[in-house]
Amino acid sequence: MDSELEVIEKNATLEINSCVSAGELDTIYLKYFSKTHGIITNLLKKLPSFTIEEKKTFGPKANQVQSDLKALIEKKRNLLINEQLQDPMIDMTYPLPAENAGYMHPINQVIEQMNSFFRYYGFSIGEGPEIETAEYNFRKLNLPEGHPATDLQDTLFINEPDLLLRTHTSSIESRILTDYEPPIRVVVPGKVYRNETASATNLAFFHQYQGFVVDKGITIQHLKGTLEAFHKFLFGNDVILRFRYKYYPEVSPGMGTDIQCTFCKGAGCTVCKFRGWIEVLGSGMIHYNTLKMCGIDPEVYSGFAFGMGLDRLVMNKFAIDDIRKLYGGGLIYI
Numbered sequence: 001m002d003s004e005l006e007v008i009e010k011n012a013t014l015e016i017n018s019c020v021s022a023g024e025l026d027t028i029y030l031k032y033f034s035k036t037h038g039i040i041t042n043l044l045k046k047l048p049s050f051t052i053e054e055k056k057t058f059g060p061k062a063n064q065v066q067s068d069l070k071a072l073i074e075k076k077r078n079l080l081i082n083e084q085l086q087d088p089m090i091d092m093t094y095p096l097p098a099e100n101a102g103y104m105h106p107i108n109q110v111i112e113q114m115n116s117f118f119r120y121y122g123f124s125i126g127e128g129p130e131i132e133t134a135e136y137n138f139r140k141l142n143l144p145e146g147h148p149a150t151d152l153q154d155t156l157f158i159n160e161p162d163l164l165l166r167t168h169t170s171s172i173e174s175r176i177l178t179d180y181e182p183p184i185r186v187v188v189p190g191k192v193y194r195n196e197t198a199s200a201t202n203l204a205f206f207h208q209y210q211g212f213v214v215d216k217g218i219t220i221q222h223l224k225g226t227l228e229a230f231h232k233f234l235f236g237n238d239v240i241l242r243f244r245y246k247y248y249p250e251v252s253p254g255m256g257t258d259i260q261c262t263f264c265k266g267a268g269c270t271v272c273k274f275r276g277w278i279e280v281l282g283s284g285m286i287h288y289n290t291l292k293m294c295g296i297d298p299e300v301y302s303g304f305a306f307g308m309g310l311d312r313l314v315m316n317k318f319a320i321d322d323i324r325k326l327y328g329g330g331l332i333y334i
Contacts, residue, residue, distance in 0.1 A: 005058075008032075008039055009065045016072050025077055032069060040066050106314045107207055107326060110234070111189045114209060117233050118187045121226075123211065126188040128172035134162050140174035141250040142289045156193050156204075165193035168307055169210035170250060176212075177294035182301045183215040189310065200271060200322045201278075207310035212286065214296060214303030220253070220285055223304035227257055227283065235259070235317065240266075242277065251284025251305055262316045271321050278316065281308030 012032055019025050032040045044062055047055055115125055138150050156165045172188045188210040196204045224243065231239050246256035259280050261272035268274035283306035291298040311323050320326065
C-alpha cells in the first residue's frame with residue numbers, strides 16, 4: 001500500500017504542476033478527492049479492513065499525502081491567478097457591462113399581467129397626455145361645468161383655467177371614442193392626480209387602469225363577466241367580489257366593485273377602514289350623452305367602461321398595508 005500511495009502522490013504532483021488553468025485543477029481535484037470515485041478517497045475507505053498496526057503505519061501517511069496534494073492544488077491555483085493578473089494584455093480598468101439589479105416595481109408587474117390578460121381578450125393598450133383639457137377630462141364624459149367633481153378640492157388646475165392634471169384615465173377614453181369608430185376595445189394604464197390628503201389608502205398621485213368597449217349589443221352582463229374573469233386571473237379563483245349600484249356621471253347605470261380585504265378576510269381592519277371590503281373600481285354602461293358627445297350614435301352602439309385604482313389592487317396582491325410604501329422606497333423583496 002505504501003508503494004501504491006507513493007505512485008499516486010508522484011502522478012498527482014506531476015499533473016498539478018503541469019496544469020495551465022483553474023478548470024484543469026478542478027478536474028484533478030475531483031479525480032483524487034471526489035467522495036464517490038476519488039483515487040485517494042477510495043484508498044482511505046480501505047482503512048477499516050486493515051489491522052491495527054497497518055492503520056498506525058498507513059493512516060498517517062495517507063492523511064499527509066492528502067493534505068500535501070490539496071495544499072499543492074491551492075498553491076497552483078493562486079499561482080495561475082497571479083499570472084493572469086500580471087498579463088499585460090489584460091486591462092483591469094476596463095469597465096464591464098452593467099449588471100441588472102433589483103426587481104420590477106410591483107405596479108409595473110401588475111400592469112404587465114393585466115395587459116397580457118386583456119390582450120388575450122382582444123383589447124388594445126392605449127395612452128394619452130397627463131396634462132389634459134377640461135373638454136376631454138370632464139365635458140365629453142358628461143361632467144358639465146360646475147359639477148362637484150370639477151371643484152378645486154379635487155382637481156389640480158394649471159395656470160390656464162382649461163388645463164389640468166388629468167383626474168382619471170377616462171380622459172383617454174373620451175379621446176379614443178372621439179377619434180375612432182366602433183367596434184372599440186381598449187385598456188389604458190396611467191398616472192392620475194387629485195388634490196388629496198395623504199393617508200394609508202389615498203395619495204395625490206396614483207395609478208388607474210381604464211377599460212372600455214363600444215360595439216353593437218353590449219350589455220352590463222358583458223361588463224360583469226369581464227370583471228369577474230379579470231379578478232380571478234389576478235387573485236385566483238377564490239377571490240371574493242361584490243357588485244353594488246353606484247352613481248358615476250359618465251355611465252348609466254353605474255356599478256361599484258369591491259374586493260374582500262385580504263388583510264382581515266372581511267373582519268375589518270385599518271386598511272379597509274373596518275368595512276371588510278376595499279373598493280377597487282367603478283364601472284357601468286357608457287352614458288348616452290358621453291357616446292353622443294364623442295360622435296358615436298347611442299341608438300346604434302352601446303358600451304361599458306371601468307376604471308380601477310391600480311395601487312389598491314397592488315396592495316391587495318402583495319399584502320402592502322400602506323399606499324405610501326409604493327412610492328417611498330420602503331418595499332423589500334424576499
